[in-house]
Amino acid sequence: MRAALGHLDTLSRELEGHPLYRWIGDPQLKDSRRHYDCFIPLFGFVMSFPFYNERYLAFREDTRAPGQDTKLEDTINHHVQEDRTHARLFLADFRGLELDELWGTRHASALMWALWVSPLLDPGRAVESRRIQEVVGDEAVAPTYRYLHVEQLEKDGNLLFSATTRQAVRVKQQTGITPVYFGMHHLERESGHVGGSELEPVAFSAEQTERALKLVERKHALSVEMNDFMHRFVQMAEEAGGPEPLLSRERRERMRGVREQLAEYQAGRLPAPTWNPRPESFTEQGELIAAWHRHHADFVGHPVSALLREARGPEAVFALRCAALLFAPRISALHAFYLQDCRVAEPATGPGTPTVDFLRRAFSTEAELFFHDWEVLEMDARIPWTPAKLLEWWFFDKVYGRPEMEALHEFRRETLRHPNDPLLKYWALMSVHLMSRAFFGNLRALTERFAVDHPASPPLVYLQGTHHLLYGQMAPDWREPTCSTSLAHLPATDAQRRAVLRMMEAFAAYGRKQFDNLARALSTDRECFAFLGEEWRRIP
Numbered sequence: 001m002r003a004a005l006g007h008l009d010t011l012s013r014e015l016e017g018h019p020l021y022r023w024i025g026d027p028q029l030k031d032s033r034r035h036y037d038c039f040i041p042l043f044g045f046v047m048s049f050p051f052y053n054e055r056y057l058a059f060r061e062d063t064r065a066p067g068q069d070t071k072l073e074d075t076i077n078h079h080v081q082e083d084r085t086h087a088r089l090f091l092a093d094f095r096g097l098e099l100d101e102l103w104g105t106r107h108a109s110a111l112m113w114a115l116w117v118s119p120l121l122d123p124g125r126a127v128e129s130r131r132i133q134e135v136v137g138d139e140a141v142a143p144t145y146r147y148l149h150v151e152q153l154e155k156d157g158n159l160l161f162s163a164t165t166r167q168a169v170r171v172k173q174q175t176g177i178t179p180v181y182f183g184m185h186h187l188e189r190e191s192g193h194v195g196g197s198e199l200e201p202v203a204f205s206a207e208q209t210e211r212a213l214k215l216v217e218r219k220h221a222l223s224v225e226m227n228d229f230m231h232r233f234v235q236m237a238e239e240a241g242g243p244e245p246l247l248s249r250e251r252r253e254r255m256r257g258v259r260e261q262l263a264e265y266q267a268g269r270l271p272a273p274t275w276n277p278r279p280e281s282f283t284e285q286g287e288l289i290a291a292w293h294r295h296h297a298d299f300v301g302h303p304v305s306a307l308l309r310e311a312r313g314p315e316a317v318f319a320l321r322c323a324a325l326l327f328a329p330r331i332s333a334l335h336a337f338y339l340q341d342c343r344v345a346e347p348a349t350g351p352g353t354p355t356v357d358f359l360r361r362a363f364s365t366e367a368e369l370f371f372h373d374w375e376v377l378e379m380d381a382r383i384p385w386t387p388a389k390l391l392e393w394w395f396f397d398k399v400y401g402r403p404e405m406e407a408l409h410e411f412r413r414e415t416l417r418h419p420n421d422p423l424l425k426y427w428a429l430m431s432v433h434l435m436s437r438a439f440f441g442n443l444r445a446l447t448e449r450f451a452v453d454h455p456a457s458p459p460l461v462y463l464q465g466t467h468h469l470l471y472g473q474m475a476p477d478w479r480e481p482t483c484s485t486s487l488a489h490l491p492a493t494d495a496q497r498r499a500v501l502r503m504m505e506a507f508a509a510y511g512r513k514q515f516d517n518l519a520r521a522l523s524t525d526r527e528c529f530a531f532l533g534e535e536w537r538r539i540p
């Protein structure tokens with residue numbers, strides 16, 4: 001174990017010389033807060049960090065064998081208890097330093113874009129996905145390996161926050177505000193170590209040492225990749241005059257593309273695909289397909305269905321807006337889920353990678369269409385909360401945000417646990433599909449009523465279930481794919497069957513909570529969302 005820790009030290013010292021840290025600490029930009037722009041690529045990761053700690057790094061009490069030495073587990077669990085609170089520190093600085101102004105994320109849609117959807121920020125999301133993959137796989141079940149993961153993260157954090165703390169002195173001079181996340185308060189909690197010397201007495205075999213050294217190398221490579229990207233991003237932002245013009249220009253261009261494709265669709269030149277990812281018939285994987293239909297039927301029969309079906313007039317608009325607000329994180333986060341988490345890592349353990357690649361790339365374009373509907377429903381203008389309050393609600397609200405974030409992280413865990421298996425990835429895509437098919441089936445009545453009641457308004461597209469308008473951007477052969485669009489015809493081993501059933505179960509159990517919550521928002525909690533109603537705006 002000493003060898004692995006020593007190697008980690010060496011690589012960490014190497015990382016210390018990364019130009020990103022110099023850039024953060026430099027006095028070159030007039031507005032010192034701008035040196036925190038490099039956190040935009042980490043925005044989603046920082047906000048999700050409590051869940052990363054609780055759900056991936058912590059050892060769950062019920063999985064721990066009684067009577068075993070749990071010193072390492074205890075140390076890790078003690079550590080994550082502290083780290084999980086740091087997203088709140090970030091929110092305090094985001095609010096206090098008015099980063100929403102600086103980053104151009106005053107409106108909900110701009111927040112969603114930066115957090116989850118902007119293609120410009122995809123390279124950072126790719127690193128985040130592989131970081132999660134590293135800690136949810138079989139290897140990191142062993143406390144010693146997981147300890148190394150956390151130790152690496154700590155060293156990384158110590159370097160990054162040492163740099164932001166150097167800049168914090170100038171920030172304090174210029175704004176009068178002492179940063180807590182970017183300053184000494186946080187750095188004091190990022191010592192660069194998980195605990196003390198717990199790991200030193202652990203003896204590793206030659207094979208384990210080899211594994212540990214490889215793990216440390218992979219993690220280091222990810223840190224370098226992330227730092228490189230953060231550094232590249234701030235250079236792009238500087239050239240564009242700041243992150244605000246950079247990201248809003250990107251969004252404007254992408255939205256122009258959406259409107260062009262919508263016009264094509266309305267003119268009949270972009271018909272819906274003739275394929276879908278579902279199996280054609282009951283085959284080799286009959287029991288999995290049957291389970292899929294069972295789960296799907298549960299979602300179709302969810303009590304929220306009746307609430308949505310019965311909504312008329314202003315109530316229909318209210319329901320659409322509630323659905324948009326509650327499901328915004330899920331819809332947006334699916335962009336990276338498809339593109340990054342569903343990627344089959346090489347070497348693949350079986351056939352089917354082209355199918356998974358086709359589906360995940362095509363589906364990853366869908367979230368952009370949601371931004372069109374967001375505009376049609378005038379969501380930005382109706383949400384009365386500050387960006388910090390909205391972030392807090394989306395991520396940490398005990399009833400609405402937190403359970404949904406937990407669900408999204410469970411989706412990711414299940415999908416990233418078997419990184420090399422195309423069949424598992426296919427069923428991960430299908431597990432999302434079973435919920436969304438039920439969801440859009442329910443919303444359809446509402447979107448049709450909306451069109452009748454608002455003849456002058458552009459149509460709702462994404463919420464209507466029309467999702468193919470941008471497929472061509474990522475899958476040029478989307479009209480007539482050259483690969484099969486389902487993998488349900490392949491033989492499956494018992495282990496694969498068990499893994500797929502477990503995955504569907506987890507997706508359905510966690511995914512259902514937001515359906516429950518939509519029903520709650522439309523009934524018992526409706527007063528809390530009065531600002532989404534038609535009448536609300538007329539009050540001066």
Ligand SMILES: [Fe+2]
Pocket residue numbers: 083086157186190
């Ligand atoms: Fe931290």
Ligand SMILES: [Fe+2]
Pocket residue numbers: 083153154157189190
């Ligand atoms: Fe930490």
